[in-house]
Amino acid sequence: MARFIFITGGVVSSLGKGLMAASLASLLQARGYKVRIRKFDPYLNVDPGTMSPYQHGEVYVTDDGAETDLDLGHYERFTGVSARQSDNITSGRVYRDIIARERRGDYLGATVQVIPHVTDAIKQFALADQDGHDFILCEIGGTVGDIESLPFMEAIRQLRNELEPLQTLSVHVTLVPYIAAAGELKTKPTQHSVRELASLGIKPDVLLCRAEHPIPDAERQKIANFCNVRREAVIPALDAPSIYSVPLQYHAEGLDAEVLRGFGITDAPPPDLSAWNDVTDRYFNPEGEVTIGVVGKYVGLPDAYKSLNEALVHGGLANRVKVNIKWIDAEIFEGEDEGEIVSQLEPMHGILVPGGFGERGSEGKIASVRFARERKVPFFGICLGMQMACIESARAAGFAEASSTEFGETREPVVGIITEWMSEEGLQQREEGGDLGGTMRLGAYEAKLSANSHTASMYGGATSISERHRHRYEVNSAYIEPLEKQGLVFAGMSPDGLLPEIVERPDHPWFVGVQFHPELKSKPFDPHPLFAGFIAAALEQSRLV
Ligand code: GLN
Numbered sequence: 001m002a003r004f005i006f007i008t009g010g011v012v013s014s015l016g017k018g019l020m021a022a023s024l025a026s027l028l029q030a031r032g033y034k035v036r037i038r039k040f041d042p043y044l045n046v047d048p049g050t051m052s053p054y055q056h057g058e059v060y061v062t063d064d065g066a067e068t069d070l071d072l073g074h075y076e077r078f079t080g081v082s083a084r085q086s087d088n089i090t091s092g093r094v095y096r097d098i099i100a101r102e103r104r105g106d107y108l109g110a111t112v113q114v115i116p117h118v119t120d121a122i123k124q125f126a127l128a129d130q131d132g133h134d135f136i137l138c139e140i141g142g143t144v145g146d147i148e149s150l151p152f153m154e155a156i157r158q159l160r161n162e163l164e165p166l167q168t169l170s171v172h173v174t175l176v177p178y179i180a181a182a183g184e185l186k187t188k189p190t191q192h193s194v195r196e197l198a199s200l201g202i203k204p205d206v207l208l209c210r211a212e213h214p215i216p217d218a219e220r221q222k223i224a225n226f227c228n229v230r231r232e233a234v235i236p237a238l239d240a241p242s243i244y245s246v247p248l249q250y251h252a253e254g255l256d257a258e259v260l261r262g263f264g265i266t267d268a269p270p271p272d273l274s275a276w277n278d279v280t281d282r283y284f285n286p287e288g289e290v291t292i293g294v295v296g297k298y299v300g301l302p303d304a305y306k307s308l309n310e311a312l313v314h315g316g317l318a319n320r321v322k323v324n325i326k327w328i329d330a331e332i333f334e335g336e337d338e339g340e341i342v343s344q345l346e347p348m349h350g351i352l353v354p355g356g357f358g359e360r361g362s363e364g365k366i367a368s369v370r371f372a373r374e375r376k377v378p379f380f381g382i383c384l385g386m387q388m389a390c391i392e393s394a395r396a397a398g399f400a401e402a403s404s405t406e407f408g409e410t411r412e413p414v415v416g417i418i419t420e421w422m423s424e425e426g427l428q429q430r431e432e433g434g435d436l437g438g439t440m441r442l443g444a445y446e447a448k449l450s451a452n453s454h455t456a457s458m459y460g461g462a463t464s465i466s467e468r469h470r471h472r473y474e475v476n477s478a479y480i481e482p483l484e485k486q487g488l489v490f491a492g493m494s495p496d497g498l499l500p501e502i503v504e505r506p507d508h509p510w511f512v513g514v515q516f517h518p519e520l521k522s523k524p525f526d527p528h529p530l531f532a533g534f535i536a537a538a539l540e541q542s543r544l545v
Contacts, residue, residue, distance in 0.1 A: 002036075002130045003263055004168045005137045006156045008202070010144045010193025011175040015210050018071030020173055020237070021139045022078035023247040027256035029079055030247075030271035033134040037075040038087045038126065039068070041141040042148035046092040049440075057303030061470045061520055062087075065443025070306050071139065077310060077523050078247070089125045091148060094118055114151050122155035123162075144172075144196045157201040166264045172197055172204035173237075176211040176219070185213060187223050194227040205262045206233045208255065214238065233258050244279050244524055275525040282317045283524075289322040290538040293348035295368040297361045299327035308354050308382070311519035315531030319539055330361030333368060345371050349545070350378040350510075350538035353385030355470070355517060359407035366392045378510035378537035380530070383471050386503060386513030387415040390475045390483060393503075397486035399479075406473050414483075416476045418499070441469045445494065445516070447501035453491035454504050455512060458533040465492075467501075467516035475500040475515070510537030 005024070009017045018039070025035040045051055048059050049067030060073040066085035076083050098121060102112050126138050140156070142149040160168045174190040194204060207229055209215060215223075215236040224231040235255045240246045250256070251271065260268045292312055298304035309325060316323035326348065333341045345351060351372040353365045365385070369392040372379035381389040387404055394402035394414045404415035418441075449456040449463045459465055477498060480490055492502030492514075505511035512530065522528035 001163075001167070002133045002136045003166075004126065004159065004163065005135060005171060005259065006160075006168065006202075007137060007139045007171045007173065008144055008153070008156075008197060008204075009140075009142070009173045010197065011189045013143050015173050015175060017139055017141075017173050018069075018074045019078075019243055019246055020171075020208055020250070021071070021137050022074040023250050024171070024255060024259065025075065025081075025135070025137050026078040026247050026276070027251050027271055028135050028259070030273055030276070031256065031260075031268050032272075033268075034132060035079060035135045035137065036081060036087065036129075036133045037072075037079065037083075037137045037139065038089070039071050039075075039139050039141065040122065040125075040152050041069055041088065041090040042146065042152060043090055043141075044092040044095070044148075045090055046096055047088070047090060053298045053304035054301055057301070058306045058308075059470070060307065061442060061468045061517065063444040063466075063468060067442065067470070069141070070303065071141075073307050073310070073520065076520075077307075080523055080526065084129075086125070086129050089122070091118075091151070094121045094125075094151075097121065115154060118151045119155040119158060122152055123159055126155070126159060144193055144200070150200070153197075153200045153202060160202065169206065169259060169262045170197075170202055170204045171206045171208060171259070173208045173210065176209045176215055176223075176236075178211070178213045185211060185215060185219055187219055187226070190223055191226045198228075204229060206235060206255070206258055208235050208237045208250075210237045210239075212239055230258075233262070242280070242283055244276070244283050247276050248273060248280060279317060279524045282320055283313075285320075286316065286322040287320045288539060288542070289324060290316070290349040290535060290542050291324040291326060291347065292350045292352055292535075292538060293326045293328050293345055293368075294352045294354060295328045295330045295333070295345075295365055296354045297330060297356045297358070299329050302327070305354055307517070307519040307522070308352075310524075311522035311528055311531045312352075312535070314522045314524055314527035315533075315535030317524060318527040318532035319535050321535065321539055323535060328368075330364030330368065333364035334361070341367055341371055345375075345377070347545075348377060349541040350380065350534060352380045352382070352534070353388055355383035355385065357384070357406075362388065362404075362407060366395070370396075373505070373508060373511065376509055378534060378541055379508070379512070380510075380534045381503075381513035382519065383469075383515060383517055386515050387473065387475060389503060389511075389513040390414050390479070390488065390500075393483050393486050393488040394479060397482050399482070404473055413476055414479050415473050417472060418474045440472045441474075443468060445469050445501075447492040447516070448495055448497075449492045449502065450489075453489065453502075454506070454510075455491045455502050455530070458529045460529065467514070467518055468520045469516045471515065475503075509540065510534065 057070045059067045062083045068088035072083040223234045365388045391402045399412045402412040402414045403410035491504045503513040518530045
C-alpha cells in the first residue's frame with residue numbers, strides 16, 4: 001500500500017503549497033519512487049470549470065477530460081505524471097455525490113452528516129487508485145483554521161489513526177515573516193498555526209517555513225521546540241530565484257531526506273537530479289533572448305495563463321534563450337488609434353493569441369493575427385487563437401462578416417457550435433444553450449496530421465497526435481475550401497475528418513493555429529515541440545529585426 005503525505009498550509013494563503021508538493025514529489029521520484037499528487041479543494045464549486053480565471057487562475061484540463069485546479073499543472077510539469085480526474089476533489093463534488101445518493105435512498109433512512117459521510121467520502125478519495133504508487137501526496141487547499149477545510153482536516157486526522165504508524169506524514173507549510181523595523185524574523189505565526197493544526201488533532205512531522213531571509217539556527221531551534229518537531233524537520237524554504245530552482249533548493253535544505261526519515265526509510269537511493277540540474281543550467285545561462293507578445297483578455301493576472309506562461313519558458317529552455325513575455329490586452333487594439341497595434345507589436349519577435357471565452361477583445365485579437373500574417377512575424381494561435389486566425393483569413397478571403405457564433409448571430413459562421421462529436425466513448429451530444437458546466441469538448445483527443453505538413457515535422461514526423469481540448473466551438477469545415485484557397489492549410493483534422501485541429505501557412509515563416517491546448521502537456525525537461533518550434537522561429541525573427 002502507498003504511503004501518504006498530507007500537505008497543509010498555515011498563516012496566510014498563497015504560500016506556494018502546490019509548488020512545494022510538486023517539488024517534494026519530484027525529489028521522491030528522483031530517488032526512484034512512484035509518486036502521485038492529489039489536490040483537495042474546500043470550495044463548493046463542483047469543479048473549477050465554471051470559475052473565472054480572474055478569481056482562480058487557469059483551469060487545468062487533464063487527459064481524461066477533468067477541469068481541475070491549476071496546481072495539478074504544477075504537479076504534472078514537475079513530475080511528468082499525467083494528472084487525472086481522480087486527483088482533484090472539491091467539497092462541491094463530495095456534497096453533490098452524497099446528496100445524489102441520499103435522494104436515491106442509498107443511505108437507507110440514516111441521517112446524513114458531515115461526520116461520517118463527508119469525511120468518509122474524502123478518505124475514499126485519498127485512498128482510491130493507488131495502483132503501485134509508493135507515495136501519494138495530498139495537498140489541502142486553503143489555510144488551517146478555515147471553516148471550509150474542517151472536514152478535510154478531520155478526514156486526515158482519521159486516516160492518520162487508521163493507517164499504519166509509518167504510513168502517513170504531515171507536512172505543514174508556514175510563513176516566517178521578517179519585521180524590518182525590528183530587523184527580526186518572527187516565529188510566532190508559525191507557532192500559532194501549528195497549535196491550530198494540533199487542535200484539530202494533526203501533529204505536523206515536517207515544517208516547511210517560507211521566509212524572505214535566512215532562518216538563523218537559533219530561530220530554527222525555537223520553532224522546533226515550540227512546535228514539537230525535530231530541529232532538522234524545520235526546513236527553511238527561502239524565496240527562490242525561479243520555480244525551477246525549488247526542487248534543488250529544498251533538497252539542499254534536506255526536505256526529501258527528512259520526509260523519508262519520517263517514514264522510517266533510511267536506505268533510500270540518492271536522488272538523480274540531473275534533469276533539474278540541466279533545466280536550471282539552461283534557465284540561468286541563456287544564450288539570447290526573445291520577446292513574445294501574448295494578446296489576450298485576462299492579461300492582468302498571470303495565473304490565468306499559468307501553463308501558457310510555463311510552456312513559453314520551456315520553449316526558451318529548448319532553445320537556450322530567455323523568453324520575455326509581454327502581456328497585451330487585446331482591447332487596446334480596438335480603439336481609434338490605429339498606430340497602437342504597430343507600436344505594441346512591432347518590437348515582438350513572436351505573437352501569440354491564447355485561448356479564451358467571449359467576444360471581448362476578439363476584434364483586437366483578429367487585428368493581431370492580421371499584423372502577424374502580413375508582417376510575417378511568427379504567430380501561434382491556441383484554441384480561441386486558432387479560431388481568430390481562421391476568421392482573419394476568411395475576412396482576407398472576402399468574407400467581410402466572418403465571425404464566431406460565440407459572439408452572436410452571424411451570416412458567416414466560420415466558427416460555430418457543434419452539437420455532436422465523436423470521442424473514445426462514442427457519440428457525444430449537447431444542446432445549444434445547455435448548461436455551461438461540463439459541456440465542452442474536453443480532454444485528450446486524437447488528431448491526424450498531413451504527413452508533409454510543417455506541424456508534422458515539428459512533431460518529429462508523427463501523423464497521429466493526442467492533445468487536450470477545452471472548447472465549445474469549432475472551425476466550420478464548410479469554410480475549409482475557401483480558406484485553403486486563401487493560403488491557410490488545414491494540416492490536422494479529427495480522425496473522422498470533420499473537425500479542424502491545426503492550421504498553418506506555407507507562405508509564412510511560422511504560422512500555426514491549434515484547436516487544442518499544447519501548453520498543458522509541456523514540461524521543463526520535455527518542452528512541447530510546438531513551443532520549442534515557435535521560440536526557435538522567434539529567435540530567427542529577432543535576428544532579422
Ligand atoms: N471560446 C472558444 C470555444 O469555446 C475557445 C475556447 C478556448 O480557447 N479554450 O470554443
